[in-house]
Amino acid sequence: MEGLLHDGVEAYLSDVPKPFKQLLTDWSKLEDRFDLALRQHFRLPWIKTAECHLADQIALLIEARTLMPSKGTGPGWDLWTTDRARLEASRWTEDVKCLTPIEAESLFLSEFSINDCST
Numbered sequence: 001m002e003g004l005l006h007d008g009v010e011a012y013l014s015d016v017p018k019p020f021k022q023l024l025t026d027w028s029k030l031e032d033r034f035d036l037a038l039r040q041h042f043r044l045p046w047i048k049t050a051e052c053h054l055a056d057q058i059a060l061l062i063e064a065r066t067l068m069p070s071k072g073t074g075p076g077w078d079l080w081t082t083d084r085a086r087l088e089a090s091r092w093t094e095d096v097k098c099l100t101p102i103e104a105e106s107l108f109l110s111e112f113s114i115n116d117c118s119t
């Protein structure tokens with residue numbers, strides 16, 4: 001459930017790219033308040049676990065390799081990802097399957113209903 005909701009704040013607030021977010025301390029505080037409320041509601045750990053953070057980095061690198069011209073390399077990427085995440089991402093050989101919004105929503109809701117721990 002934590003993996004599904006790790007970016008849940010973005011349902012209520014816009015996603016701000018990390019380089020800009022670091023400059024917006026009030027924005028980060030607001031995100032933290034929303035994140036804590038979601039975590040409390042769904043009975044998740046109060047802060048993002050190391051496992052969730054690592055999985056997020058791995059997904060970022062895999063998506064970048066498939067979808068971005070930089071392929072997740074070059075200046076800056078080492079600031080956002082760990083050596084372990086880069087190693088794990090390099091082991092992933094499948095292509096990212098881009099979904100339509102309807103397909104993504106359907107898969108999300110299916111996993112959410114299986115994992116819902118708020119009730």
